[in-house]
Amino acid sequence: MKYVLVCFMTFLACNSNPKNNQISENIGTEPTVEKPEIVVGANRTEAYLNLLKGKNVGVVANQTSVIFKDESEQSYTHLVDSLLALNIKVTKVFSPEHGFRGTADAGEHIENGIDEKTGLPIFSLYGKNRKPPKEILKDIDVMLFDIQDVGVRFYTYISTLHYVMETAAELNIPLIILDRPNPNGHYIDGPILENDVKSFVGMHPVPIVYGMTIGEYGKMINGEKWLENGIQNDLTVVPLKNYTYNSAYDLPIKPSPNLPNAQSINLYPSVCFFEGTTLSCGRGTEMQFQVFGAPFLPKETFDFSFTPQPNFGAKTPKHQGEVCYGRDLRAVERLSEVRLDWLIEAYNSAPDQKSFFNDFFPKLAGTKKLQKQIEKGMSEAAIKESWKPGLESFSKTREKYLLYNE
16 A cells, blocks of 8 residues: 655644634644545555456546555556556546646647557547547446545536536446545635536535535535436545545645646635636746736735746736736745635726626636625625625535545
């Protein structure tokens, strides 16, 4: 059995703005002590190999789908390579947003292809076939899903999971999820998604940060009957070992090109709002989701600057080649809430507030209300107070599907 090295740290819900009235639900705030290392589901081969032997296996995977070979997290093999070496008959690979090897831009159309290393056919689940067609899965006996999530509603891997579960359920194909830690699993916060803004970046009535692993989330999709026509999947979750929601887990492999480190992943639920505005959130720099800014923000107030340029994961970044003035968030302490003060400050400072938000913003927010609340001048505390009933209701739903100790 292989182990994953994880760094545990003491952290408390933090808010550098004392005026904020935090209403997020912190799942664990007691200091952590040294505990056994987390073992990811993929490493627990004894729990799932017997479910795969002698069967045609389809694997949903990307660059994070690995089996660790040592405790340093520096040595690992890809899940598909490992299964083939163990004489498991993997016949097809399915890739989510960013592709099988994780190199595509956000939103970039992904084509079907052939994996150069294994010769296996790769079918894209990001593009015209976000839901795998039945004809592609009809000769599959069991589906295996192993992707590192970051615990944020608009991160599209949970939408991919939904559609994989749906087709598998329609064809009576069992699905196995190899669970992985949620680096934002220590809290829940944000508005609950409303049906009129459902999209691939938000399919379910959950908050922006939902405090569940991807295995637990799959159980919730199934149990709440969110699949089409309320159909349910024959689902097995291979759970983590030694994991709690208060575990600080630093991902050893980037989950996508523009989430390069733990700081970007922790800031992502708050900074990604800027994707729905005229501001840059750092794409085209080495500080993705750790800065925000725009050429039109007053440099007297926003004294940090950066200039987006095409780079790995951002071929045509917003405000390319323009100096953007904004904020550097790289030193912000670990968050246990969704922050709105940066978005509100930027909106209030923008010279053209009428064009500040774009059509994508309600989909990210999961509601049309947030934009209206900001435009009306509501405070962060008042806006977050309006989220409370939804968060309390979701917390009760969430409890039914938890696999780990809080």
